[in-house]
Amino acid sequence: MFGREKKKSAAPQPSGPVVTVGARLRDLCGTDEEMYTALARVLLLDPKKIVSPMETVLSNAQDHEIKGNRLRAEVGYRVAGSMSLWKGDAEGVRRYFAKASIFAGEARPEYQSLTRKSDEAVAIARKYYEVPEAATPAPQTP
Numbered sequence: 001m002f003g004r005e006k007k008k009s010a011a012p013q014p015s016g017p018v019v020t021v022g023a024r025l026r027d028l029c030g031t032d033e034e035m036y037t038a039l040a041r042v043l044l045l046d047p048k049k050i051v052s053p054m055e056t057v058l059s060n061a062q063d064h065e066i067k068g069n070r071l072r073a074e075v076g077y078r079v080a081g082s083m084s085l086w087k088g089d090a091e092g093v094r095r096y097f098a099k100a101s102i103f104a105g106e107a108r109p110e111y112q113s114l115t116r117k118s119d120e121a122v123a124i125a126r127k128y129y130e131v132p133e134a135a136t137p138a139p140q141t142p
Contacts, residue, residue, distance in 0.1 A: 028124045035117060038110035039085075039124060042078065042097075047086040047129070054083055061099075074103035081114065085125040093118040 022040065029036035044050065061076025077100035084092030094115050101111035114121050 025124075025128060028127050032120075034113050035120065035124065038113040039121060039128070041110050042082045042085065042114065043125065043128060044082050044086055047083070050083065054080060054087075057083065058096075065099075065103075070103045074100050074108075077103070078108075078111070081111075085114075085121060086129060088122050088126055090118045090122045093121055 025040060025043070026036055029039065057076055057080050061073050061080060064070075064072035064076060077096045081093055081096035081100060084090075084096055097111040097114045097118075101108065101115060104111055
């Protein structure tokens with residue numbers, strides 16, 4: 001190697017226990033590996049950053065379906081299904097992941113899992129999206 005080796009700076013160590021997103025989801029899913037895998041692939045990391053309303057997402061998915069663009073239709077219905085998970089809409093989860101599954105076929109088994117277990121998936125998603133106690137700011141005293 002030429003020159004001097006760069007010094008690596010040590011990453012700051014967290015002061016308390018760290019719970020990763022994956023570990024939290026795994027805890028919520030328990031021993032249901034199929035549910036864990038499905039939700040890990042479709043849950044929105046930061047749903048508040050979604051700027052398109054559900055109606056626009058669905059309209060675009062339907063337009064792509066009509067035009068024969070199977071990939072974009074699948075992605076549109078997948079996004080609608082993920083948004084439904086976030087909103088707690090089990091019927092939307094069932095409907096939109098079933099549509100996405102039509103276009104994806106066997107390539108995306110998570111769609112079929114979520115279609116079959118939409119009520120359970122919504123219950124887990126609700127807990128997943130809850131703000132943990134430690135993340136809420138402490139009330140300020142005057």
